[in-house]
Amino acid sequence: MDETACNPDACPYAKGHFDRVNDAVYELLHQADVFTREVILKQAREHMVCPFELCLDVASWSDNIICDYNYVFDPYVYLKRFFSEGVRGEYLFLVDEAHNLVERGREMYSAALYKEDFHAVKKIVKKHNGKLARELSRCSRILLDYKRTCEQYQYHENISELVFALMRLNGEFEKFLQENREFENRDTVLEFYFQVRRFVETSEGLDENYVIYSEHEGNRFKIRLYCVDPSRNLQARLDKGRSTVFFSATLLPVQYYKSLLSTKEDNYAVYAETVFRPEQQQILIAGDVTSRYARRGEEEYERLACYIYETAMQKKGNYIVFFPSYKMMEDVYEKFEARNEAGFSCMLQTSGMREADREAFLAEFAASREQSMVAFCVMGGIFGEGIDLKEEQLIGALIVGTGLPQIGNEREILRQFYDRRDGSGFDYAYRYPGMNKVLQAAGRVIRTVSDAGVVLLLDDRFLRRDYQALFPREWESFAACSVDSVGEKLRRFWDSLETDGEQRTH
Secondary structure, eight states: OOSOOOSTTTOTTTTTHHHHHHHHHHHHHHHOSOOOHHHHHHHHHHHTOOHHHHHHHHHTTOSOOOOOTHHHHOTTTSOHHHHSTTOOOOOEEEETTGGGHHHHHHHHTOEEEEHHHHHHHHHHHTTTOHHHHHHHHHHHHHHHHHHHTOSSEEEOSOOHHHHHHHHHHHHHHHHHHHHOSOOTTHHHHHHHHHHHHHHHHHHTTOOTTEEEEEEEETTEEEEEEEESOOHHHHHHHHTTSSEEEEOOTTOOSHHHHHHHHOOOSSOOOOOOOOSSOGGGEEEEEESSOOOOGGGOSHHHHHHHHHHHHHHHHHSOSEEEEEESOHHHHHHHHHHHHHHOTTOOEEEEOOTTOOHHHHHHHHHGGGSOOSSOEEEEEETTSTTSSSOOOOTTSOOEEEEESOOOOOOOHHHHHHHHHHHHHHSOHHIIIIIHHHHHHHHHHHTTSOOSTTOOEEEEEEOGGGGSHHHHTTSOGGGTTOEEEOTTTHHHHHHHHHHHHHHHHHHHHO
């Protein structure tokens, strides 16, 4: 359906769904063993039942279920037929791309409210219910008091006055929504009610792993219950099953992930040795460039453009350059184009690319061309992980900078929290998440046992011991380079591969 409206009057698949769904499930279970999106949709259309509900019913009879994290971990989305209170199954959780679960977990167990939303909803409901409007005003006044004392951001030790007012507001909301089934902007009011309810429910679980803070966010004022350490909440979900395997190509440093993904102290980690040969990949670290803010400028961008050009010159193929921001990407691209005498093809990632744009972008890596192609992308974006360019579709990744997240209020709150806990604030808030983006970007190059390629780390900070301690074992044989020597080093690498290939052939 074009819109989600789960009632029989608006949706023909909802009308009579329960009269037909048993036959649809029974038939499907007897005619297939794998229930993909396409199979579910086809069956739902034939039997005129809701495909989402059909999917849930079939899941109850399935041995293996592939789903997003939120169906297990999110307290508001989890599959209640599997994980509701008092229910525990013999489940084995296989958590892929587990490095993403830390930030996803923080979001799932946090909650926020904006002062301006109270005023907007009050304008909608005041003509229908004066008491509800007064409760909205009460909450808004409390938030106004917080706002008056907040300059950039502010910690709050106790917000019991606000929570009590929100509980009263919730009670009025529930009565109002039951009595008023149809009115203008009901969806806006309903969505706000769910936000308030989530905030209150989250406040009931506050402990030492949370920080309460308020901040000015543009023209809006926010109060947030921020789950800085999601391990306790994640563990409560993991306890619904029998055991869990977290896996990812970038669970480094492993102690960082062990401390944030689970509260158990007897978890063990396995480092799987790569099946790829060391000679398939060349790791080079540039000692004469950096992405530090203090050094950004014309001279630095010229040098980065030279690195990109020299890399693309040594062997025809497709390359991706990952940047810390769109602005820096565009500035370096201009310098590269000015020196692009060889006529290399170029593509630039754009903000807010849709699925069709993304697919068209990736399709260019399969196209045949006379010269090298260079794709300019943003680190940590949609092309920084989860794409599988193999069989010479990608032969090089150039990574500009250490991937450090942008400084902001929430990052600083993270840093201060872990500084107080064990003095590791910068690592937890900046260095480890940044290094993960670097490792993910580098992992785009070698995807099969026959692939070969180069990874250039274009920041002198990678030559420091604190960063090298985070390198995977496969990077132990890295080499340092400069803009003057990078061409020769790459040429020797590609020549050695040709020689090795000839010897293997003979």
